[in-house]
Amino acid sequence: MQRIVVLSGGIGGARFLRGLRRAAPDAGITVIGNTGDDIHLFGLKVCPDLDTVMYTLGGGIHDGQGWGRADETFTVKEELAAYGVGPEWFGLGDRDFATHIVRTQMLGAGYPLSAVTEALCRRWEPGVTLLPMTDDRVETHVVVDDGEGGRKAVHFQEYWVRLRAAVPAHAVLPVGADQAAPAPGVLDALATADVIVFPPSNPVVSIGTILAVPGLREGIADAGVPVVGLSPIIGDAPVRGMADKVLAAVGVPSTAAAVAQHYGSGLLDGWLVDTADADAVGAVEADGIRCRAVPLLMTDIDATAAMAREALSLAEEVKAA
Ligand SMILES: O=c1nc2n(C[C@H](O)[C@H](O)[C@H](O)CO)c3cc(O)ccc3cc-2c(=O)[nH]1
Numbered sequence: 001m002q003r004i005v006v007l008s009g010g011i012g013g014a015r016f017l018r019g020l021r022r023a024a025p026d027a028g029i030t031v032i033g034n035t036g037d038d039i040h041l042f043g044l045k046v047c048p049d050l051d052t053v054m055y056t057l058g059g060g061i062h063d064g065q066g067w068g069r070a071d072e073t074f075t076v077k078e079e080l081a082a083y084g085v086g087p088e089w090f091g092l093g094d095r096d097f098a099t100h101i102v103r104t105q106m107l108g109a110g111y112p113l114s115a116v117t118e119a120l121c122r123r124w125e126p127g128v129t130l131l132p133m134t135d136d137r138v139e140t141h142v143v144v145d146d147g148e149g150g151r152k153a154v155h156f157q158e159y160w161v162r163l164r165a166a167v168p169a170h171a172v173l174p175v176g177a178d179q180a181a182p183a184p185g186v187l188d189a190l191a192t193a194d195v196i197v198f199p200p201s202n203p204v205v206s207i208g209t210i211l212a213v214p215g216l217r218e219g220i221a222d223a224g225v226p227v228v229g230l231s232p233i234i235g236d237a238p239v240r241g242m243a244d245k246v247l248a249a250v251g252v253p254s255t256a257a258a259v260a261q262h263y264g265s266g267l268l269d270g271w272l273v274d275t276a277d278a279d280a281v282g283a284v285e286a287d288g289i290r291c292r293a294v295p296l297l298m299t300d301i302d303a304t305a306a307m308a309r310e311a312l313s314l315a316e317e318v319k320a321a
Contacts, residue, residue, distance in 0.1 A: 001026060002024060003189075005031075005196045005197070007201070008034065010053070015066070019303075019304025021128065022308070030129040031128050032190075034206045039157045049206065050132060057126030059124075060095075069095040074093050114131060114132055114185065118130075134186075135184070141154065141173045142246070143173065153173065156205060168248075174209045178214065190220055191222070195227075196223060196225060221267070226319050228271070229271050234277065235274070256271075260284045269318040274296040
Protein backbone atom coordinates (compact mmCIF):
# COMPACT_ATOMS: atom_id res chain seq x y z
CA MET A 1 0.00 0.00 0.00
CA GLN A 2 1.33 3.42 -0.96
CA ARG A 3 1.67 5.72 2.06
CA ILE A 4 1.05 9.37 1.35
CA VAL A 5 1.56 12.12 3.92
CA VAL A 6 -0.05 15.50 3.30
CA LEU A 7 0.63 18.71 5.28
CA SER A 8 -2.66 20.54 5.25
CA GLY A 9 -4.29 23.80 6.19
CA GLY A 10 -8.04 24.32 5.86
CA ILE A 11 -10.06 24.83 2.71
CA GLY A 12 -7.40 24.39 -0.02
CA GLY A 13 -5.86 21.35 1.65
CA ALA A 14 -9.22 19.75 2.37
CA ARG A 15 -10.44 20.15 -1.20
CA PHE A 16 -7.17 18.75 -2.53
CA LEU A 17 -7.49 15.77 -0.20
CA ARG A 18 -10.92 14.98 -1.62
CA GLY A 19 -9.26 14.69 -5.05
CA LEU A 20 -6.29 12.75 -3.70
CA ARG A 21 -8.58 10.19 -2.07
CA ARG A 22 -10.30 9.75 -5.44
CA ALA A 23 -6.98 9.53 -7.31
CA ALA A 24 -5.40 7.04 -4.90
CA PRO A 25 -8.26 5.04 -3.38
CA ASP A 26 -5.99 2.25 -2.14
CA ALA A 27 -3.34 4.50 -0.59
CA GLY A 28 -2.98 5.08 3.13
CA ILE A 29 -3.24 8.84 3.50
CA THR A 30 -2.07 10.59 6.65
CA VAL A 31 -2.83 14.27 7.04
CA ILE A 32 -0.73 16.46 9.33
CA GLY A 33 -3.08 19.35 10.06
CA ASN A 34 -2.26 22.92 10.99
CA THR A 35 -3.42 23.92 14.47
CA GLY A 36 -1.98 27.45 14.48
CA ASP A 37 -5.41 28.80 13.45
CA ASP A 38 -6.98 27.31 16.58
CA ILE A 39 -8.81 29.73 18.80
CA HIS A 40 -10.46 29.61 22.22
CA LEU A 41 -13.92 31.16 22.15
CA PHE A 42 -16.68 31.02 24.76
CA GLY A 43 -14.52 28.61 26.75
CA LEU A 44 -14.35 26.24 23.79
CA LYS A 45 -11.42 25.10 21.71
CA VAL A 46 -12.07 25.62 18.02
CA CYS A 47 -9.75 23.93 15.47
CA PRO A 48 -10.80 25.38 12.10
CA ASP A 49 -8.32 23.55 9.88
CA LEU A 50 -8.74 20.12 11.48
CA ASP A 51 -12.51 20.54 11.32
CA THR A 52 -12.45 21.73 7.72
CA VAL A 53 -10.53 18.60 6.69
CA MET A 54 -12.77 16.36 8.80
CA TYR A 55 -16.05 17.86 7.57
CA THR A 56 -14.91 18.09 3.93
CA LEU A 57 -13.82 14.46 3.75
CA GLY A 58 -16.65 13.29 5.98
CA GLY A 59 -19.38 14.93 3.89
CA GLY A 60 -20.46 17.51 6.46
CA ILE A 61 -18.87 20.66 5.06
CA HIS A 62 -20.72 23.76 3.84
CA ASP A 63 -19.45 23.33 0.30
CA GLY A 64 -19.97 26.85 -1.01
CA GLN A 65 -18.27 28.42 1.99
CA GLY A 66 -15.53 25.81 2.39
CA TRP A 67 -15.64 25.93 6.21
CA GLY A 68 -18.30 25.17 8.82
CA ARG A 69 -21.23 22.78 8.55
CA ALA A 70 -23.80 22.34 5.81
CA ASP A 71 -27.40 23.11 6.80
CA GLU A 72 -26.14 25.25 9.65
CA THR A 73 -28.21 27.43 11.98
CA PHE A 74 -26.96 30.18 14.30
CA THR A 75 -29.31 30.20 17.28
CA VAL A 76 -26.56 29.91 19.90
CA LYS A 77 -24.60 32.74 18.28
CA GLU A 78 -27.71 34.93 18.27
CA GLU A 79 -28.41 34.14 21.92
CA LEU A 80 -24.82 34.95 22.87
CA ALA A 81 -25.08 38.23 20.98
CA ALA A 82 -28.30 39.03 22.89
CA TYR A 83 -26.19 38.81 26.06
CA GLY A 84 -23.64 41.08 24.42
CA VAL A 85 -21.15 38.23 24.35
CA GLY A 86 -18.88 38.20 21.33
CA PRO A 87 -16.95 38.07 19.18
CA GLU A 88 -19.74 38.53 16.69
CA TRP A 89 -17.34 38.52 13.76
CA PHE A 90 -16.62 34.79 14.05
CA GLY A 91 -19.45 32.64 12.73
CA LEU A 92 -19.85 29.56 14.90
CA GLY A 93 -22.99 27.64 13.98
CA ASP A 94 -25.07 25.37 16.18
CA ARG A 95 -23.92 22.11 14.58
CA ASP A 96 -20.32 23.25 14.66
CA PHE A 97 -20.67 24.21 18.34
CA ALA A 98 -21.34 20.55 19.16
CA THR A 99 -17.93 19.58 17.77
CA HIS A 100 -16.21 22.21 19.91
CA ILE A 101 -18.14 21.16 23.01
CA VAL A 102 -17.16 17.50 22.57
CA ARG A 103 -13.55 18.47 21.87
CA THR A 104 -13.31 20.79 24.87
CA GLN A 105 -14.96 18.23 27.14
CA MET A 106 -12.47 15.54 26.11
CA LEU A 107 -9.51 17.90 26.46
CA GLY A 108 -10.79 18.80 29.93
CA ALA A 109 -10.91 15.12 30.79
CA GLY A 110 -7.22 14.90 29.95
CA TYR A 111 -7.16 13.53 26.42
CA PRO A 112 -4.58 15.11 24.11
CA LEU A 113 -5.80 16.84 20.94
CA SER A 114 -4.55 13.93 18.81
CA ALA A 115 -6.77 11.47 20.71
CA VAL A 116 -9.70 13.89 20.59
CA THR A 117 -9.28 14.32 16.83
CA GLU A 118 -9.24 10.55 16.39
CA ALA A 119 -12.44 10.30 18.42
CA LEU A 120 -14.17 13.03 16.37
CA CYS A 121 -13.06 11.30 13.17
CA ARG A 122 -14.76 8.09 14.29
CA ARG A 123 -18.02 9.86 13.53
CA TRP A 124 -16.93 11.49 10.28
CA GLU A 125 -14.85 8.64 8.79
CA PRO A 126 -12.79 10.96 6.59
CA GLY A 127 -10.96 8.03 4.95
CA VAL A 128 -7.59 9.45 6.00
CA THR A 129 -5.67 9.44 9.27
CA LEU A 130 -5.99 13.01 10.54
CA LEU A 131 -3.27 14.11 12.98
CA PRO A 132 -2.85 17.55 14.50
CA MET A 133 0.72 18.78 13.92
CA THR A 134 1.13 18.95 17.72
CA ASP A 135 -0.81 18.36 20.92
CA ASP A 136 0.73 21.54 22.34
CA ARG A 137 -0.81 24.97 22.09
CA VAL A 138 0.42 26.96 19.10
CA GLU A 139 -1.34 30.16 18.10
CA THR A 140 -0.53 32.17 15.01
CA HIS A 141 -0.46 35.90 15.70
CA VAL A 142 -0.16 38.63 13.09
CA VAL A 143 1.53 41.96 13.76
CA VAL A 144 -0.52 44.88 12.41
CA ASP A 145 -0.62 48.68 12.91
CA ASP A 146 -2.44 49.65 16.09
CA GLY A 147 -3.86 52.85 14.58
CA GLU A 148 -1.88 55.02 17.03
CA GLY A 149 1.46 54.90 15.30
CA GLY A 150 2.51 51.65 16.93
CA ARG A 151 2.02 47.99 16.28
CA LYS A 152 0.16 45.17 17.97
CA ALA A 153 -0.18 41.43 17.55
CA VAL A 154 -3.66 40.01 16.93
CA HIS A 155 -4.84 36.43 16.74
CA PHE A 156 -4.72 35.04 13.21
CA GLN A 157 -8.52 34.68 13.10
CA GLU A 158 -8.94 38.34 14.04
CA TYR A 159 -6.59 39.34 11.23
CA TRP A 160 -8.18 36.93 8.73
CA VAL A 161 -11.88 37.15 9.54
CA ARG A 162 -12.46 40.45 11.36
CA LEU A 163 -9.87 42.51 9.49
CA ARG A 164 -10.27 40.49 6.23
CA ALA A 165 -6.48 40.66 5.85
CA ALA A 166 -7.09 44.18 4.56
CA VAL A 167 -4.42 45.82 6.75
CA PRO A 168 -0.69 45.30 6.23
CA ALA A 169 0.73 42.28 8.05
CA HIS A 170 4.21 43.14 9.34
CA ALA A 171 5.00 39.71 10.76
CA VAL A 172 3.42 36.32 11.25
CA LEU A 173 4.33 34.61 14.51
CA PRO A 174 3.53 30.98 15.31
CA VAL A 175 3.48 31.61 19.06
CA GLY A 176 4.44 28.52 21.03
CA ALA A 177 5.70 26.57 18.03
CA ASP A 178 9.31 26.61 19.22
CA GLN A 179 8.22 24.79 22.41
CA ALA A 180 5.88 22.36 20.67
CA ALA A 181 6.49 18.69 20.02
CA PRO A 182 5.09 16.79 17.04
CA ALA A 183 1.88 14.96 17.95
CA PRO A 184 2.04 11.18 18.35
CA GLY A 185 2.16 9.54 14.94
CA VAL A 186 3.48 12.56 13.06
CA LEU A 187 7.16 11.61 12.89
CA ASP A 188 6.29 7.92 12.35
CA ALA A 189 4.05 8.85 9.43
CA LEU A 190 6.86 10.88 7.87
CA ALA A 191 9.44 8.15 8.47
CA THR A 192 7.31 5.51 6.76
CA ALA A 193 5.93 7.70 3.95
CA ASP A 194 6.42 6.86 0.27
CA VAL A 195 5.64 10.41 -0.77
CA ILE A 196 5.06 13.70 1.05
CA VAL A 197 2.72 16.27 -0.50
CA PHE A 198 2.29 19.99 0.13
CA PRO A 199 -1.22 20.74 -1.17
CA PRO A 200 -2.19 24.22 -2.39
CA SER A 201 -2.52 25.42 1.21
CA ASN A 202 -1.25 28.73 2.51
CA PRO A 203 2.59 28.52 2.50
CA VAL A 204 2.93 30.85 5.49
CA VAL A 205 0.07 30.39 7.94
CA SER A 206 -0.77 26.76 7.11
CA ILE A 207 2.22 24.77 5.85
CA GLY A 208 4.69 27.31 7.28
CA THR A 209 3.20 26.86 10.74
CA ILE A 210 3.35 23.07 10.52
CA LEU A 211 7.00 23.32 9.45
CA ALA A 212 7.67 25.55 12.47
CA VAL A 213 7.11 22.63 14.84
CA PRO A 214 10.60 21.43 15.82
CA GLY A 215 11.41 18.09 14.22
CA LEU A 216 9.01 18.40 11.30
CA ARG A 217 11.49 19.71 8.74
CA GLU A 218 14.05 17.14 9.82
CA GLY A 219 11.40 14.40 9.70
CA ILE A 220 10.58 15.35 6.12
CA ALA A 221 14.22 15.54 5.03
CA ASP A 222 15.12 12.29 6.80
CA ALA A 223 12.21 10.43 5.20
CA GLY A 224 14.30 10.38 2.00
CA VAL A 225 11.20 10.23 -0.23
CA PRO A 226 9.92 12.63 -2.87
CA VAL A 227 8.39 15.82 -1.49
CA VAL A 228 6.09 17.45 -4.03
CA GLY A 229 3.93 20.55 -3.79
CA LEU A 230 1.18 22.29 -5.72
CA SER A 231 1.21 26.06 -6.08
CA PRO A 232 -1.56 27.93 -4.25
CA ILE A 233 -0.74 30.92 -6.47
CA ILE A 234 -2.04 31.03 -10.04
CA GLY A 235 -1.18 33.96 -12.28
CA ASP A 236 0.34 35.93 -9.40
CA ALA A 237 -2.77 35.74 -7.18
CA PRO A 238 -3.96 33.21 -4.64
CA VAL A 239 -6.47 30.71 -6.02
CA ARG A 240 -8.64 31.61 -3.06
CA GLY A 241 -8.10 33.20 0.30
CA MET A 242 -5.59 35.93 0.95
CA ALA A 243 -2.27 34.13 0.84
CA ASP A 244 -0.64 37.09 -0.91
CA LYS A 245 -1.13 39.24 2.21
CA VAL A 246 0.80 36.94 4.49
CA LEU A 247 3.39 36.14 1.82
CA ALA A 248 4.19 39.85 1.74
CA ALA A 249 4.73 39.74 5.51
CA VAL A 250 7.54 37.22 5.05
CA GLY A 251 8.95 39.04 2.03
CA VAL A 252 7.89 36.49 -0.57
CA PRO A 253 6.41 37.75 -3.86
CA SER A 254 3.03 36.35 -4.74
CA THR A 255 4.16 34.12 -7.61
CA ALA A 256 4.21 30.35 -8.10
CA ALA A 257 8.01 30.39 -8.53
CA ALA A 258 8.64 32.50 -5.43
CA VAL A 259 6.61 30.14 -3.24
CA ALA A 260 8.66 27.16 -4.50
CA GLN A 261 11.85 29.10 -3.80
CA HIS A 262 10.51 30.00 -0.35
CA TYR A 263 10.18 26.28 0.48
CA GLY A 264 13.53 25.70 -1.22
CA SER A 265 15.20 22.72 -2.83
CA GLY A 266 16.35 21.50 0.59
CA LEU A 267 12.73 20.71 1.37
CA LEU A 268 10.97 20.38 -1.96
CA ASP A 269 11.83 17.98 -4.81
CA GLY A 270 8.93 18.71 -7.15
CA TRP A 271 6.52 21.60 -7.77
CA LEU A 272 3.40 21.89 -9.87
CA VAL A 273 2.44 25.28 -11.26
CA ASP A 274 -0.67 26.09 -13.24
CA THR A 275 -0.51 26.17 -17.03
CA ALA A 276 -1.01 29.96 -16.71
CA ASP A 277 2.41 30.04 -15.01
CA ALA A 278 4.21 27.77 -17.48
CA ASP A 279 6.91 30.41 -17.89
CA ALA A 280 7.85 29.90 -14.21
CA VAL A 281 8.98 26.30 -14.83
CA GLY A 282 12.50 27.27 -15.91
CA ALA A 283 13.18 29.43 -12.85
CA VAL A 284 11.96 26.74 -10.45
CA GLU A 285 14.01 24.04 -12.18
CA ALA A 286 17.07 26.31 -12.14
CA ASP A 287 16.71 26.23 -8.35
CA GLY A 288 16.95 22.44 -8.34
CA ILE A 289 13.22 21.71 -8.01
CA ARG A 290 11.62 19.58 -10.73
CA CYS A 291 8.67 21.52 -12.07
CA ARG A 292 5.69 20.87 -14.35
CA ALA A 293 2.85 23.12 -15.51
CA VAL A 294 -0.58 21.47 -15.32
CA PRO A 295 -4.13 22.74 -14.70
CA LEU A 296 -4.38 23.56 -10.99
CA LEU A 297 -7.90 24.89 -10.57
CA MET A 298 -9.89 22.69 -8.19
CA THR A 299 -13.12 23.35 -10.08
CA ASP A 300 -14.60 19.94 -9.26
CA ILE A 301 -13.51 16.61 -7.84
CA ASP A 302 -12.44 15.21 -11.24
CA ALA A 303 -10.19 18.21 -11.89
CA THR A 304 -8.81 17.91 -8.36
CA ALA A 305 -8.18 14.17 -8.73
CA ALA A 306 -6.30 14.92 -11.96
CA MET A 307 -4.10 17.38 -10.04
CA ALA A 308 -3.43 14.75 -7.39
CA ARG A 309 -2.46 12.23 -10.09
CA GLU A 310 -0.04 14.78 -11.55
CA ALA A 311 1.51 15.28 -8.11
CA LEU A 312 1.95 11.53 -7.63
CA SER A 313 3.43 11.08 -11.08
CA LEU A 314 5.83 13.97 -10.47
CA ALA A 315 6.87 12.14 -7.29
CA GLU A 316 7.52 9.01 -9.40
CA GLU A 317 9.65 11.08 -11.78
CA VAL A 318 11.65 12.46 -8.85
CA LYS A 319 12.18 8.96 -7.49
CA ALA A 320 13.31 7.61 -10.86
CA ALA A 321 15.72 10.50 -11.47
O1 LIG B 1 -14.33 34.02 6.87
C1 LIG B 1 -14.67 33.38 7.85
N1 LIG B 1 -14.09 32.19 8.07
C2 LIG B 1 -14.47 31.43 9.11
N2 LIG B 1 -13.88 30.20 9.30
C3 LIG B 1 -12.77 29.80 8.43
C4 LIG B 1 -11.39 30.12 9.07
O2 LIG B 1 -11.36 31.39 9.61
C5 LIG B 1 -10.22 30.22 8.09
O3 LIG B 1 -10.56 30.16 6.76
C6 LIG B 1 -9.15 29.25 8.39
O4 LIG B 1 -8.72 29.28 9.71
C7 LIG B 1 -7.94 29.44 7.47
O5 LIG B 1 -7.55 28.16 7.18
C8 LIG B 1 -14.34 29.35 10.30
C9 LIG B 1 -13.86 28.05 10.42
C10 LIG B 1 -14.35 27.22 11.40
O6 LIG B 1 -13.90 25.96 11.49
C11 LIG B 1 -15.34 27.66 12.29
C12 LIG B 1 -15.82 28.95 12.18
C13 LIG B 1 -15.34 29.80 11.19
C14 LIG B 1 -15.87 31.10 11.07
C15 LIG B 1 -15.47 31.91 10.01
C16 LIG B 1 -16.06 33.19 9.77
O7 LIG B 1 -16.93 33.65 10.49
N3 LIG B 1 -15.64 33.86 8.68
